[in-house]
Amino acid sequence: MYNKIVRTAPVVVEGANLVEKLVLLPRWKILQNQLVREIQFNDFETTWAFLTQISMRSHLWGHHPTITTSYNYVKLQLCTHELQEKVSDIDLKLAKRFEQYIEAYTQEE
Template sequence: LQADYKFGSFAKTWKFLNSIVIPAHTLKHHPTITTTYNKVKIELTTHDQGNKITSLDFKLAELINQTY
């Protein structure tokens, strides 16, 4: 499960990244994040389920989308 996000500046990119820390920590589920200057790619799988996409991935994806 993946999503790409684009921002107007480097500062806005990092503000977004900081905003997903608490939801990820709360769910004890951490995304794979790739970032460049103003772009972020989030990838979600559940590693202990054989890197499959589970309901936990969808839940975190929803919380991340709410911060965008």
């Protein structure tokens, strides 16, 4: 499953379109043109189970978040290099998938 890199041309999502899409991703913020999400997990093991899962998914889809982590804290940043670091449909697709994983690994409501 994790050996097929799929790349499609990204499309910029900005302005009102982006605001509309973020309704479905209420825990993601836009900071300096990037989609940003911060998460606290219960412990180090859960944090790294999550990080392993998102790294495989990211690589499968050929799109990788910038990850900052410390013990049980993770910050994810997503943007698209070939679109001058703006947010694209691929960033949003990845954020949606990450959100499913976060739900599985945390008790966030």
